[in-house]
Amino acid sequence: MQSCKNCNIKLRTHHENCPLCHGVLTGEFDENDRVFPLVPPKKQTAEKQFMQWVSFGALAIIIVCGLINYMLFDGIWWSAFVTGALLCTWLVLAVATAKRRNLLKSVTWQLVILIVLAILWDVFTGWYGWSIDFVLPLAILSALCAVIVIAGIKKMTSCEYMTYVQMVCMAGIAPFVLLVTHTVNVSLPSAICVGACVLTFAAMIIFRRNAFFAEIKKKFHV
Amino acid sequence: MLQTRKAKWRKLENAAKIFPATANDRDERVFRMACELNEDVNAEALQQALDKTMTSFALFSCVMRKGVFWYYLEESTLRPIVREEYRAPCSRLYYPDEKTLLFEVTYYKRRINLEVFHALADGTGTLQFLRTLIVRYLTITHPNEVEPLVQPQLDVAVNGEDGFEKYYSKEKAAEKIPEYKAYQMPKSNRFDAGEMRIVEGVAPVDKMLAIAKEHGATLTAFFAAAFMCAIADDMRQRDKRKPVALMIPVNLRHFFPSESVRNFFAWIDMGYNFSRQPADFDSVVDFTAQFFKKEITKERMAARMNSYIGLETNALMRVVPLEIKMRAMQLGNYVSYGNDTAVFSNIGRIDLPKECAPFVKMFDFFTATGKMQLCVCSYGNNLTMTFTTVFKSVHVFRSFFRTLTKLGVPVEVAVRSEEENDAKL
Incomplete structure (x- = not known):
């Protein structure tokens, strides 16, 4: 000693x-x-490094495109579109990285981001309505399928998947409102989406009644 | 097909609510309790002991989850796996969204380490778990010498009881709780986020007790005084206008009987102004001894406990969404940073059945911190004083241990820092 x-x-x-x-x-x-x-010394996580490179790469492309656009200007600010597209990609990747530990939470977040971004693109490119005609209902449908498939494959228990199934089904309210107020031009995707949401919701109440209400009680305890 | 499972869940109790919201790389909110045996640890036996122990502590199988308004703990079927110590002590255990256990059992040579995320249990609760684990381990490795544990407190309901809820009363006594704008050690002199220094001192209990008695104080009061003087020793004259203040967690089970392993503690802040009050060690010991006598009483502790809970039971506060509450708690944590200089926590004497004594050398207890913390515990005749700190300066420990050695106490010290760890690799 x-x-x-x-x-x-x-x-x-x-x-x-x-x-x-x-x-x-x-x-x-x-x-x-x-x-x-x-x-072994603490190391930076791979996810953090990945996001650093994504951020830097996106910024580099935006700056290079901006410069080229400026020098060879022909009346169109096309670099604005590149910037918008890259910012959207960055946001999607950032959320996916941040929520990587819970797949279903990630799916739910991606659903929200995708819808918001689609509507924004639609608004700023002269509102053709494609975001609410197609993107909104199809995104909800895909999210619903994704949640159920992931829950099934990963053998998740009701306490892991129920909240997300409920949340995605509740998102079905949006296309429903748009449908009954005749805001959408193409009604088939919205109709299918609303139908699927209602059916899933009903199935959960019928087959997983206890888990369904227990989960609500748990998540909303004050 | 989609599976169902009836999940048992529980609310976080009052004192625990702050931990998941404020755990980060600067303060992981993880603490370690370690037991040093007199022989190398047998990993297989430890795993067996842990499996058995888990059956009596359902709380420890819980994972942290987020609701709309509050966090909650949900029981899981995860099995904790014992492994050799593989990362820095008190590393992060809780990651948002990750459904992992909130504690970890590791071993290294003669030590069994139990690390716990503070939202799960407090020191006393964790100690119950560790004690059970150690006795079970010893009954496996030394079946002839150590008797299997007869455990009275196996009742799951009692085990996971929320002491705050049980003892909260709305009547507020008009108690004035002292508050300070405390001296802060310079932040410029910190380690990188996630790094800290551990300084562990071991001294004989009998010798320490005799010295504390000579000073007319309890061990807790004596150590608090020695800690404050050691901090003051490193202060510049102009900083001494501000008081040195210690935050001292107090186990509420002493005043409000509860067998719960969950968080059930309150804290007191104790400040001493070295420019206005006499700065010699004996005066400080007198002060701390008096302060403890006055403050650590059932009434005063109840007043503190009720003031925390008053906030939580406020109807308006309750319906604020969790994400906003989290920011508010982080802000509150940031604002109250200035209330104390350091933290001092004494969990006292640890008891094991008599027949375990030949196999167990000592216990150690320390925690991740955002500042500096001194944790004290004792077993047999070994008293362990462990500092953890994010500040690079070693001045405080040097003064502290020199105070002890000058009084004739033999001290053995172990030091660990990230710098030294990385340099030796």
């Missing part, structure tokens, strides 16, 4: 100098006395 005469202490860990006063140590360290193992 090493010791420091200056501090009048004995040391259980191995040091070149006294960790308290930097003075000279006497005695030998015995490997068997080691209290804390040497562990």
